Amino acid sequence: MDTKKMRSQLEQRLTRPEWEFTFDREKDTLRIENRETKKGVTVALSGIIAKWHEEKDKAIDEVVYYIEESLTKMHDEHVLTGKEKNIYPVIRSTSFPTETKEGKALLFDNHTAETRVYYALDLGTTYRLIDKELLQKEEWNVERVKEVARFNIRSLEIKVKEDIVADNTFYFINTNDGYDASRILNETYLHKFSEKINGTMAVAVPHQDVLIIADIQNDTGYDVLAHMTMSFFASGRVPITALSFLYENGELEPIFILGKNKRK
Template sequence: MKALELVRHLKTKLSEDIYTYDYNRETNKLRLTHKEIGKGIEISIPPILAKYEMKKEVAINEVVYTINETFQAMEKEMAGEIDPSLSVYPVIRSTSFPLKSNEGNRFITKDHTAETRVYYAVDLGKTYRLLDEKMLLEWKVRETEVRERALFQVRKLENHYKIDEVAGNTFYFFNNNDGYDASRILNESLLKDMKKQITGDMTISVPHQDVMIIGDIRNETGYDVLAQMTMHFFTVGTVPITSLSFIYENGDLEPIFIMAKNRVSKENEEK
């Protein structure tokens, strides 16, 4: 499927009577604007096409579902149905993610690593809404309070994972389908507990928002597997974050570059 074919296909599921479509060939992004509420969202086409190759129509239906839920959240906001008593969670995004909303309001953020940044969102059940300074002013809530609430909430999440072993290396996949899998990288208690059961190098990867991978890397093959794995997840994720992984040591996250069966940390590369 090509980009324009995808756009045409979306139009059969999301009627042009309700939405206007603006496809930018240069950036390969599609902007949908809801005619009634006058707000829009922008989606990147390549990740959807990559998922379509694997999941076919299921991938399209997932995108349509996300779009519908996002606009429903916007309608709730406009109707005044979002308030600070709802659950607030941290969400991880790449540092290239916009710092302001489409309306020009600054998002509530916190620095994380050179590759990632923390945003904050109010949970709406099937979706969430990123918090910006205008919303906090209306609610008379301080940013520090939002951050404290969010960390408390992420610590309360259940932490189920699946285990896979490859060439003597163990990988733990956190994929709970709650929208906050990558956010678990902020749960220091969870990371410390995982560290106790790891005998090699502990790596953490958040290639997209719906997965966190913790690796117990015991040989160079493990790093090659990790690099391929994170790049694959980064490519097919609806909200990609970073294809880089991190070494976790003494509570710190150090980005690593994996090349040609050798691992090179950012620190060593600069020497």
């Protein structure tokens, strides 16, 4: 499977008179949008291809469903009042747009040198990022959104899977609810987790559906973490960052792992 074949399959599966496609060869992305409203979804083909090699047609089925649901629900009128339990923070890369295609400014906060925090209204099978115009219509202030979102992310269940490689322990949070990476914002949880770390604590959010916490005991651990994070980053539907972070005294510091025994 290559980019040309994947693009062709998606366009065939998503053929609608009201939808049009735009392929960005440089970024290797495909945008599907409504011809009239110009609202749409952009997907990274490389990530879908990587997932296809593991899951075959299931990977295509998932992204088709995601796009159809997103485009369909974009026409609905959305409100925040009464939907407080459906507001969550979402982690994105610093290269993620700060406004919609229509020019509406999105609500976001800086998080680390590699990540930002946006805010979303969960719609069930998809979500809508909250923009400042929606806040004005609802007469909500920014702090109210942030407070509600942070409370909701702390309320989410956290299930952890564990793996040990060369005396280094890796913990994976991967519930696929769209907010796995966002659980990095649960500061209380990270602090409590750090108390059981014997070595150096590292954290990674390669894409939106996974949070990795590592107990690094030796240099091999850094190499394994770097390889693992890059692999997840390449296969994620919504990639965030291939870099990992050191967690110390409640702070996240990006680290660049150059190779065996080398980190910066």
